[in-house]
Amino acid sequence: MERIGFIGLGAMGKPMATNLIKKGFPLVVFDLFSEKMEPLRALGAEGANSCKEVAEGCPIIITMLPSSPDVREAVLGKNGFIEGLQKGSTLIDMSTIDPIMTREIAVILKEKEVEMLDAPVARGVAAAIAGTLVIYVGGKKDVFEKCRPILQVMGTDIYHVGDIGAGEVCKIVNNLMVATTTAALAEAMVLGVKAGVHPDILFEALSSGSGNSFVLQNHYKNHVLKGKFEEGVFPVDYMLKDLGLALSTGSALRVPMHFAALAAQHYILAGASGEGKKYHPAVIRPFEKLAGVEVRSEKK
Numbered sequence: 001m002e003r004i005g006f007i008g009l010g011a012m013g014k015p016m017a018t019n020l021i022k023k024g025f026p027l028v029v030f031d032l033f034s035e036k037m038e039p040l041r042a043l044g045a046e047g048a049n050s051c052k053e054v055a056e057g058c059p060i061i062i063t064m065l066p067s068s069p070d071v072r073e074a075v076l077g078k079n080g081f082i083e084g085l086q087k088g089s090t091l092i093d094m095s096t097i098d099p100i101m102t103r104e105i106a107v108i109l110k111e112k113e114v115e116m117l118d119a120p121v122a123r124g125v126a127a128a129i130a131g132t133l134v135i136y137v138g139g140k141k142d143v144f145e146k147c148r149p150i151l152q153v154m155g156t157d158i159y160h161v162g163d164i165g166a167g168e169v170c171k172i173v174n175n176l177m178v179a180t181t182t183a184a185l186a187e188a189m190v191l192g193v194k195a196g197v198h199p200d201i202l203f204e205a206l207s208s209g210s211g212n213s214f215v216l217q218n219h220y221k222n223h224v225l226k227g228k229f230e231e232g233v234f235p236v237d238y239m240l241k242d243l244g245l246a247l248s249t250g251s252a253l254r255v256p257m258h259f260a261a262l263a264a265q266h267y268i269l270a271g272a273s274g275e276g277k278k279y280h281p282a283v284i285r286p287f288e289k290l291a292g293v294e295v296r297s298e299k300k
Helices: 013-022 034-042 051-057 068-076 099-111 125-130 141-154 166-194 199-207 214-224 236-253 258-275 280-291
Strands: 004-007 027-030 060-063 090-093 115-118 133-138 155-162
Touching: 004 013, 004 051, 013 027, 013 034, 013 125, 013 141, 027 034, 027 051, 060 068, 060 141, 068 099, 090 099, 090 141, 099 115, 099 166, 099 236, 115 141, 115 166, 125 133, 133 141, 133 166, 141 155, 155 166, 166 199, 166 214, 166 236, 166 258, 166 280, 199 214, 214 280, 236 258, 236 280, 258 280
Parallel strands: 004 027, 004 060, 060 090, 090 115, 133 155
Antiparallel strands: 115 133
16 A cells, blocks of 8 residues: 555544544644644554655645645645645645635646645534545546545545546535535524524424525534533634625625525624634534523433
8 A cells, every 4th residue: 555644643533544544544733722633643554754744744634724824834835835746746635725825736737747636525524534535536546546445544434526626626515515504504493493493302493494504413412412612623713704705706706695694693603702623513602602502401
């Protein structure tokens, strides 16, 4: 098996890298916070001192980073991949970033005879641990097929959705749908409880109605009703970043984004209320405080 470089060992990157090690892929890892490399080293991964060092020793490199500037810095910055990438190597960026930046980076890498796939993921930390992520892949079909065995270690539903940047577009649209639904449900559930319906009864009734959704059955059932807004999972600030990507993409393409803009304001409110680092369904908490109710289950 070819050596794989993996950069970005946060809440998503760490379990994804762990699954690759468990399947026998030789891994070289790097994170700006060196302590995050230690659990992977304990499993047999080799640690690196920079993105450049990773690129020098790995024909395939995976990045899982928080934002567009982080990816740009990792690839094009000082001691970045660009200084160590070898002709014929492949970069798989699994971060959720601006598709325009993705395409700009791909053009630069092409001049170095380096291929690139954008392959952002969905379903969250639990799926990253289980290896059951959804992966949206943009880039050349032959490069995708070459990398498919690697992607299949991390995800069960893998879609080649078009040319470079198309993966990012699908992920942005996915998160736009999740964010707007989460924000709308925050208002709806608080209204229902404030108007006198018990949260458990309201949830069960809505689960059988036409307003049912994945967000209701996952984010609300498993987090809001249980009051689980832990840090270290996809936070309010990250969802706000993704809404910003949807808004900027819509602006560039002259597509009105009314609901994205409104959802962004809800997430800004949550961040301003001290919920920025909490799991993003915490967007409901400012509404609860204003209404003087909590949408919580009594079931154990």
